[in-house]
Amino acid sequence: QVQLVESGGGLVQVGGSLRLSCAASGRTLSIYTMGWFRQAPGKEREFVGSIRWRGGSTYYPDSVKGRFTISGDNAKNTVYLQMNSLKPEDTALYYCAAHSGGVIAASSSYEYWGQGTQVTVSS
Secondary structure, three states: OEEEEEEOOEEEEOOOOEEEEEEEEEOHHHOOEEEEEEEOOOOOOEEEEEEEOOOOOEEOOOOOOOOEEEEEEHHHOEEEEEEOOOOHHHOEEEEEEEEOOOOOOOHHHOOEEOOOEEEEEEO
């Protein structure tokens, strides 16, 4: 089992920045990729990026490319989501997730999920 705990959400104005953290514990050696997803009320869960747990390669969808950056600290078993130039449409509950293999942008590939942290961008 892998346990994931997100933190760092909050209220920010348009154009502002936030950094989310996701701390992993348990069987972290089984993790291949860490992903970040978000879900706004009434909308489907959306992929916002991923990082290879060992190696650090990242992948982003076009909707956040250039604004969001994922990084990791294996020594701390923590990954980060740096969000810049935030827009009202970035408002959502943000989740981190972990999987041991599969399609990185598909939520169904991820076996472990955190509880989520709320990000609200006000105009």
